[in-house]
Amino acid sequence: xxxxxxxxxxITLPDGxxxxxxxxxxxxxxxxxxxxxxxxxxxxxxxxxxxxDLVTPIESxxxxxxxxxxxxxxxxxxxxxxxHLTAQAVKRLFPDVQIGIGPPIENGYYYDFLPARPFTPExxxxxxxxxxxxxxxxxxxxxxxxxxxxxxxxxEGQHDPLKVEIAKGLGDExxxxxxxxxxxxxCRGPHVASTGRLGVFKLTHTAGAYWKGDEKNPMLQRIYxxxxxxxxxxxDYLHRMEEAKARDHRKLGKELDLYSFHxxxxxSPFFHPKGTVLYNSLFExxxxxxxxxxxxxxxxxxxxxxxLFKLSGHYQNYHDNMYWTVIxxxxxxxxxxxxxxxxxxxxxxxxxxxxxxVRYADFGRLHxxxxxxxxxxxxxxxxxSQDDAHIFTPFDKVExxxxxFLDFVDAVYGAFGFDEVEISLGLRPEKRIGADxxxxxxxxxxxSALEKAGRKHVVTPGxxxxxxxxxxxxxxxxxxxxxxxxxxxxxxxxPESFDMxxxxxxxxxxRPAVMHRAIxxxxxxxxxxxxxxxxGNFPFWISPVQAVVLPVxxxxxxxxxxxxxRLKEGGLRVEVDEKNEKLGARIRKAELQKTPAMLVxxxxxxxxxxxxxxxxxxxxxxxxxxxxxxxxxGKAIAERRKELMTVEVKNR
Ligand SMILES: [Zn+2]
Ligand SMILES: [Zn+2]
Numbered sequence: 001x002x003x004x005x006x007x008x009x010x011i012t013l014p015d016g017x018x019x020x021x022x023x024x025x026x027x028x029x030x031x032x033x034x035x036x037x038x039x040x041x042x043x044x045x046x047x048x049x050x051x052x053d054l055v056t057p058i059e060s061x062x063x064x065x066x067x068x069x070x071x072x073x074x075x076x077x078x079x080x081x082x083x084h085l086t087a088q089a090v091k092r093l094f095p096d097v098q099i100g101i102g103p104p105i106e107n108g109y110y111y112d113f114l115p116a117r118p119f120t121p122e123x124x125x126x127x128x129x130x131x132x133x134x135x136x137x138x139x140x141x142x143x144x145x146x147x148x149x150x151x152x153x154x155x156e157g158q159h160d161p162l163k164v165e166i167a168k169g170l171g172d173e174x175x176x177x178x179x180x181x182x183x184x185x186x187c188r189g190p191h192v193a194s195t196g197r198l199g200v201f202k203l204t205h206t207a208g209a210y211w212k213g214d215e216k217n218p219m220l221q222r223i224y225x226x227x228x229x230x231x232x233x234x235x236d237y238l239h240r241m242e243e244a245k246a247r248d249h250r251k252l253g254k255e256l257d258l259y260s261f262h263x264x265x266x267x268s269p270f271f272h273p274k275g276t277v278l279y280n281s282l283f284e285x286x287x288x289x290x291x292x293x294x295x296x297x298x299x300x301x302x303x304x305x306x307x308l309f310k311l312s313g314h315y316q317n318y319h320d321n322m323y324w325t326v327i328x329x330x331x332x333x334x335x336x337x338x339x340x341x342x343x344x345x346x347x348x349x350x351x352x353x354x355x356x357x358v359r360y361a362d363f364g365r366l367h368x369x370x371x372x373x374x375x376x377x378x379x380x381x382x383x384x385s386q387d388d389a390h391i392f393t394p395f396d397k398v399e400x401x402x403x404x405f406l407d408f409v410d411a412v413y414g415a416f417g418f419d420e421v422e423i424s425l426g427l428r429p430e431k432r433i434g435a436d437x438x439x440x441x442x443x444x445x446x447x448s449a450l451e452k453a454g455r456k457h458v459v460t461p462g463x464x465x466x467x468x469x470x471x472x473x474x475x476x477x478x479x480x481x482x483x484x485x486x487x488x489x490x491x492x493x494x495p496e497s498f499d500m501x502x503x504x505x506x507x508x509x510x511r512p513a514v515m516h517r518a519i520x521x522x523x524x525x526x527x528x529x530x531x532x533x534x535x536g537n538f539p540f541w542i543s544p545v546q547a548v549v550l551p552v553x554x555x556x557x558x559x560x561x562x563x564x565x566r567l568k569e570g571g572l573r574v575e576v577d578e579k580n581e582k583l584g585a586r587i588r589k590a591e592l593q594k595t596p597a598m599l600v601x602x603x604x605x606x607x608x609x610x611x612x613x614x615x616x617x618x619x620x621x622x623x624x625x626x627x628x629x630x631x632x633x634g635k636a637i638a639e640r641r642k643e644l645m646t647v648e649v650k651n652r
Contacts, residue, residue: 007022007023008020008021008022008023009021009022009023009025009058009059009060009061009062010061011025011030011058011061011062011063011064012061012062012063012064013034013063013064013065014063014065019033019034021033021058023057023058023059023060024057024058024059025057025058026054026055026056026057026058027042027044027045027047027052027053027054027055027056027058027064027066028042028054028055030045030058030064030066031045031054031066034066038066038068041068041069042054042066042067042068043067043068043069043071043074043077043190043192043193044067044073044074044077044189044190045064045065045066045067045190046064046065046066046067046071046073047062047063047064048062048063049063051067051073051076051077051190052189052190053143053176053189053190053191054190054193055143069229074229075104075228075229076104077104077190077191077192078192078198078200078227078229079104079105079108079109079225079227080102080103080104080109080191081141081191081192081195081197081198082108082109082131082198082201082225082227083102083103083104083109083110083111083225084102084141084178084180084183084185084187084191085131085134085135085180085195085198085201086102086109086111086127086131086203086223086225087099087102087111087113087183087185088131088134088180088181088182088183089127089128089130089131089133089134090111090113090127090223091158091183092130092134093123093126093127093130094115094116096115096116096159097113097114097115097116098113098114098159098160098161098162098163099111099112099113099114099160099162099163099185100112100113100114100162100163100211100220101166102185107226107227107228107237108201108204108224108225108226108227108228109224109225109227110222110223110224110225111222111223111225112209112211112220112221112222113220113221113222113223114162114211114218114220114221115221118206118221119206119221119223124203124206124223127203127223128202128203131198131201132199134180134181134195135195135196135198135199136196137181137195137196138194138195138196139180139181139194139195139196140180140193140194141178141179141180141191141192141193141194141195142178142179142180143176143177143178143189143190143191144176144177144178144179144184145174145175145176146174146175146176146177147173147174147175148167148168148170148172148173148174148175151167151175151177151186152164152167152168154177154184155167155184155186158184162211163185163186166186167186176188176189178191180194180195181195200227200228200229200230200231200233200234201225201226201227201234202225202226202227202234202238203223203224203225204224204225204226204238204241205224206221206222206223206224207221207222207224208220208221208222209221209222226238226241240479240480243479244479244481244532246535247479247531247532247535247536248377248532249377249378249379249527249528249529249531249532250376250377250378252531252532252535252536253275253377253378253531255536255592256274256536256544256593256594257272257274257275258271258272258274258275258278258527258531258544259271259272259275259378259527260272266382267370267380267381267382267383268381268382268383269378269381269383269524273544274544274545275527275544277542277544277573278527278530278538278542278544279523279527281541281542282387282520282523282526282527282542283363283523285412285415285542286361286387286412286519286520289408289411289412290361290389293359293404293408294357294359294404295359295360295361295389296358296359296360296361297360297361297362297363298342298345298360298361298362299362299364300335300338300341300342300344300345300362300364301335301341302334302335302364302365303325303332303333303334303335304332304333304335304340304341305330305331305332306324306330306331306332306333308333308340308341308344309322309333309340311340311497311498312339312340312343312494312497312498313493313497314333314336314337314340315333318336320369321336321368321369321370322334322336322367322368322369323367323369334367335364335366335367336366336367336368337366337388338362338364338366338386338388338390339390339491339494339516341362341364342360342362342390343390343494343498343500343514344498345360346358346360346392346498346500346512347498347499347500350502350503351392351501351502351503351512352502352503353394353502353503353504353505353510355502356392356393356394356397356502356512357391357392357393357394357397357401358391358392358393359389359390359391359392360389360390360391360392361387361388361389362388362389363385363386363387363388364385364388365383365384365385366383366384366385366386367382367383368382369382370382377528378524378525378527378528378531379525379528379529380525381522381524381525383524384522384523384524384525385522385523385524386518386520386521386522386523387518387519387520387521387523388516388517388518389517389518390514390515390516390517391514391515391517392500392502392512392513392514393512393513393515394502394504394510394512394513395441395445395512395513398442398445398446398449398490398513398515399445399448399449399452401488401515402445402446402449402450402453402471402488403449403452403453405488405517406449406453406455408519409421409473409486409519412519412520413473413475413485413486413519415539415640416530416533416539417533417534417539417642418475418476418477418485418533420475420476421473421474421475422457422458422473422474422475422476422482423450423455423456423457423458423471423472423473423474424457424458424459424460424463424471424472424474425443425446425447425450425457425458425459425460425469425470425471426460426462426463426464426465426469426470426471426472427443427459427460427461427462427463427464427469428443428461428462428464428469429462429463429464429465429466430462431466432464432466432467433466433467433492433493434467434468434492434493435492438492439468439469439492442468442469442490442492442513443464443469445490446469446470446471446490447459450471457471464489465489465491466493467489467491467492467493467494468489468490468491468492468493469489469490470487470488470489470490471487471488471489472484472486472487473485473486473487473519477529477532477533478532478533478534478535479532483529484521485518485519485520485521485526485529486517486518486519486520486521487516487517487518487521488515488516488517489515489516489517490513490514490515491513491514491515491516494514495511495512495513495514496511500512500514535594536594537594537596537616537617538594539640539641539642540596540633540636540637540641540642540643540644541636541637541640541641543573543594543595543596544573545573545574545575545593545595546572546573546574546595546596546597546633547567547572547573547574547575547595547596547597547598547599547629547633548574548575548576548577548590548593548595548597548598548599549561549563549564549567549574549575549576549577549599549601549611550576550577550578550583550586550587550590550598550599550600550601551576551578551601551602552583552600552601552602552603553583553602554578554580555603556601556602556603556605556606557576557578559601559605559606560576560578560601561576561578563599563601563611563626564576566626566630567626567629567630567633570630570633570634571634571637572630572633577589577590583600587600587614590616591616594616595616596615596616596643596644597613597614597615597616597629597633597644598613598614598615598616599611599612599613599614599629600612600613600614605623608625609625609626610623610624610625610626611623611624611625611626611629613629613644615643615644616643617643618643621644632644632645
């Protein structure tokens with residue numbers, strides 16, 4: 001009996017119970033020992049946290065979880081198996097195509113191929129059809145352990161030099177392959193038991209990808225597939241993708257004539273007149289809020305001597321992201337952030353505790369070098385401005401500043417229709433400056449402010465800036481995608497390095513706390529997000545064109561012009577469309593431009609001094625006098641309404 005004990009292993013199950021089984025028992029056998037039902041449902045095992053195949057023998061004591069379709073670990077297995085299915089179908093249709101690798105990714109998987117010519121959309125349909133056929137064949141998917149040399153000869157035999165290269169690079173003596181019918185792939189697994197278990201997928205697109213991500217290697221063709229465990233999830237995902245494509249801010253920016261790019265100013269947007277209206281509305285809105293909330297706007301230089309950036313640390317830590325120039329044999333840098341300039345500004349005078357907090361807001365233009373590969377439309381640009389501000393305050397007022405900021409953030413996100421806001425509190429990272437007492441104090445102030453304000457938040461240890469803890473704000477857009485927008489950060493570094501002081505109540509010199517904060521962040525990026533969030537249906541109060549006046553026919557052009565000038569006088573942004581086209585066509589055009597209000601002027605309206613109102617979502621909204629329309633529009637602007645209200649117009 002003594003000797004036998006050494007041949008046993010103890011397996012700990014998720015419920016804490018243990019099983020003593022002979023060494024070498026496979027994961028599937030453990031599942032069988034637990035129950036036949038589980039054995040049937042088992043996809044794979046999780047052995048000491050590592051996902052393994054059902055045929056994996058257990059050689060030593062371990063914790064084991066059986067993965068079934070209900071486990072989150074089932075999803076990547078399903079996607080990876082669908083990737084193999086794709087490769088098998090490609091091999092059947094295009095025997096000369098070489099196969100690369102095919103991992104699961106978020107929402108699906110990809111597989112890399114080296115074809116003689118790029119895949120066409122028709123190829124993708126054919127591959128999908130072949131995949132469905134292989135599912136019908138319900139081929140068993142089996143694991144085969146073998147010496148690497150054997151795997152190499154298999155892949156040499158099926159003319160897959162890329163696979164041979166991977167096998168040669170393994171550095172192990174043995175490896176595993178997975179076989180389904182005639183198709184073999186070098187793979188660690190695990191996989192579903194047979195191709196018949198697959199089926200919820202859609203090949204979405206192809207893209208070029210260098211072998212092993214190295215541009216010196218040949219360019220492969222990557223086929224992307226979307227794949228989920230249920231058809232509903234796949235349908236929802238594909239629907240969201242369609243929506244996202246329709247809302248793409250690069251596409252809408254062109255259609256609505258908002259902004260464009262030119263290769264001679266890479267990743268630097270041109271805002272057209274309508275885009276500029278939007279851009280300036282953000283400024284004006286924030287300026288008005290700043291005035292109410294105790295901020296002071298400042299204007300600071302664009303280019304500074306390199307010495308400033310040496311003092312601020314940008315020279316040492318941010319050099320490659322900045323633009324540099326030499327003038328009069330002095331080195332200058334274009335500012336990537338407003339902070340260093342604000343620190344100089346703070347130090348231009350003496351401060352008493354009575355003067356603080358002081359809040360400097362700056363819409364200054366910033367330049368940051370971003371690699372061209374990562375720039376995409378407005379979401380990552382090389383020149384932008386921010387709703388940036390720096391707060392200088394005695395430390396005991398930090399908490400109060402957080403309360404004020406929370407209130408400010410709520411108002412701003414609400415005004416743009418972002419109702420879902422997630423807050424996270426980033427604590428000290430490994431690499432940081434400043435004494436631990438300072439960090440204790442700073443983290444406590446932020447946490448207690450969030451606590452007292454009753455704001456739900458997640459704590460993210462290690463996520464703070466290197467100079468201090470921070471609170472980040474993420475909004476969810478209409479498609480449920482999260483966007484990091486606002487932040488407020490305490491800075492322990494720069495009050496020291498810039499030797500900032502104020503005279504306290506005790507008559508002594510103290511260091512102020514510096515806080516960096518932004519609500520929208522970069523206006524460029526925010527506009528990109530807003531375009532996609534609203535699909536171009538901008539809130540009435542910032543719409544580039546709030547109303548378009550449409551004469552029924554040429555006869556009423558003069559009447560339409562006079563309506564438009566009255567509305568412009570009243571402060572609205574108005575256009576007249578008196579092109580020689582049918583009224584219906586002009587209404588359609590205004591709708592495509594997502595104009596909130598269309599005001600039709602015909603014989604009756606011209607005589608009575610009224611307009612027939614159509615709204616972009618509500619259709620016909622009744623007839624009102626020009627003055628009444630002005631009042632309604634003024635109210636919608638003052639209340640920052642998304643739309644003019646149909647009922648209000650109709651009830652007149
Ligand atoms: Zn694989
Ligand atoms: Zn800053």
